[in-house]
Amino acid sequence: MSENPYLSVHSLTKYIKRKFEADPYLRNVFVKGELSNVKIHPSGHIYFTLKDDKSRIQSAMFRSAAGLLKFKPEEGMKVLITGDVNVYESSGQYQLYVQSMQPDGVGALYLAFEQLKKELAKEGLFDARWKQQLPLLPRKIGVITAQSGAAIRDICSTIQRRYPLAEICLFPAIVQGPQAVPSIVNALSLAESYSSIDVLIIGRGGGSIEDLWAFNEEEVARAIFSCRIPIISAVGHETDTTIADFVADLRAPTPTAAAELAVPSREELFERILERKRSIYVSFSNQIKHERKRLTNYQQSYPMQFPERLYRPFTEKLTGIEERLLRSRNELTANRKAEHDRLQRMLSFYSPLQRIKEEGRKTDMAVERMTRAMHNDLRKQFDQFNSAIRMLKALNPLDVMERGFSIIYKEGNVANSVKQLEVGETVQVRLQDGTIETKIKAITMNDEGDN
Template identity: 70%
Template sequence: MTGNPYLSVQALTKYVKRKFDADPHLRNVYVKGELSNVKSHPSGHIYFTLKDDSSRIQSAMFRSSATQLKFKPENGMNVLITGDVTVYEASGQYQLYAQTMQPDGIGALFLAYEQLKESLGKEGLFEGRWKQPFPQYPNTIGVVTAQSGAAIQDICSTIERRYPLAEIILFPAIVQGPQAAPSIVQAIEQAEAYGLIDVLIVGRGGGSIEDLWAFNEESVARAIFSCKVPIISAVGHETDTTIADFVSDKRAPTPTAAAEIAVPAREDLVARILERKRSIYTTLSSHIKHERKRLDTYQNAYPLQFPERLYRPFTEKLVGFEGRLLRTAQNVTGNRKSNLFRMNGMLATLSPNQRIKEGYREISGMNDRLTRAAKHDIRIRNDRFQTSIRMLKALNPLDVMERGYSIVYQNDIVTNSVATFQVGSEVQIRLQDGTVNATVQSITTNDGEES
């Protein structure tokens, strides 16, 4: 037995592997089954088991092929795979090395779209609290799209027609193909770094789901979410919906609609200005009418129409005081003159020299007393006169009304006692700036009696 050629395990495994590799039926095989034990390695490789109701096979997809997947393989997913079958020498097991993979019964792009939509939705990127407000009158509109596409032409013509004051700045990007997503991300970052963009439109014209796929990439979605400039997504036609539409601040069905959202219409602004003009004119007219009415009220106020009636009683008192002062001064002067005549008569009965000397002394003394008395009396009368003037000023109804008081008239007669009023009487209350007509509802005396 020792002469038999025994093979090592490695040699046997290599032989079996060569048989597998040489079999053309194990090249580019088409296999369908259910994924299980899916593991994504940090290197980018994907390891999984492909099974059906009766069998299973260990499988792997290397990074070069895995990066081409549009969806994320998950346990329980039914897939269609093309690849090669060979032997893994380390374990001696045969394995399937997948080259392509697509969902069984559903499109790979649609599945990838739904997976990313669900993932970003759970993160909250679609929530309204993150949506940024748009300026009412933007100065600069940024556009991220293809430089030669129809989208930029539609956007420019719409903005120039509706709001020619806005400046349009194009940030060109590739919007279709493998390089589209990085190009769109770079253009969005350039627009934000520019610093003067008020609104950013990101989009392109219509196409198939493959043509629009760059706007379903996670990198584009996160770039839109992170941008500090308000973004309007305008991808494809009205029926096309992309991940960019959900994460952007506002979605427009077409690039033309995005331009209409970004800027106001010139006709609307003109109409708004005319409406403001009419409103200002109406407000000013109403204010002028109100102030003119106030002026008429002041001009027709009772104190201005008949001012003499207010201070006539005080004028009469002042005239009376002046008359009394004049009569008193005349009486004092007359009495002094009488005394002077009497003293002159007495001097005539005395000896000439002695009588003259005594007369001079007496006359001089009387003259001094008369002068002092007259000055004293005049000073007292003047003080009384000044006091009367101050009293008149204090009692002046115009001054009193300026301090918040009023004058009550009944039948054009000033009244100052509740005894002159009856319930239901018509009264006029004169204030500083006008007259109030009122009716007596009730009367209460200082003793608390009410009628």
């Protein structure tokens, strides 16, 4: 009995994969359908399901192909796809590997334009509140465009014709092709570093949507939005519209129109100055006429015709006040004089001068008595003081020592009896002119009857 050869799952899957790869009809297929379960991986790969009303197929678009897309694949979008069909060995499923993708029924660039426009509008980049006012009289105008294009020539000639006082500063940039976006962004950054630029014109001449596409890129739009200098967008012709036009502070249909918006017309300025001069002249003339009329009315008014009648009431009032002041002064003087006379009579009636003399005499007598009493008292006190001095002098032990007496001290205390002393003790003897120290050799007691 022969054994049947069994294949492993991996071998069978590889066999099927080779069959898919060998089929020329699966190497380059064109498929249209609806996107579902779209997942854009952080690595840049895109995974989705392509379906119609009857079938679906798993699909993958790797980063190398996805990076070329101008639009963002979204759920439910109808697309036209080219790619190849093969087997994914890990799951054993066949899937479509996408090489290119474009919207079904609308151009990819147009779809990308609408998607970015919708996204930026949602973020508020087109809001009028962010738009900056253009300066009325700019001194330096920056231009971001191709160095040798027609746009820079049109801008320069227009500014020189309309407002030759303005200085033009060109920041050359590539405005078409793969290098256009970083070139425009770098030019914007460079222009912003110049603090003297008053307004920026960014743009180029006309062309296809592919030629103008750099001004539809998100990086350029955000750079324009974040620029602190007012920007005029002038991309293409009047019928061309780009994302840069929506983000800029002002849109011009052409580069020439942008230059006209950036600077005032010299003739218009002269006309405006003349108009302002005429307006000021008329205004001052009317004001002078008005003031002259007011002056005439004032001069012809009743108070100005009879000016004395204006201050007559005040003169009469002042006269009345002066009369009242004079009467008040006279009355006050009379009252003060009467009071003075009354006091004078009272002083004369009481004769205070004689009383003062009598009191002076009494005072002198009292002083004399006090003086005699004070002298007597001082004499008594002096006699008592001298008596006390004589007594103290008689009792002073130092005076007794002058007659040959002395004082014995034992250990600092006065010894007034031999009973306080012992033979062999050392004592101090105080004399009139000093102290001696001596040792007791013998002690003799007096009889009881001795004094």
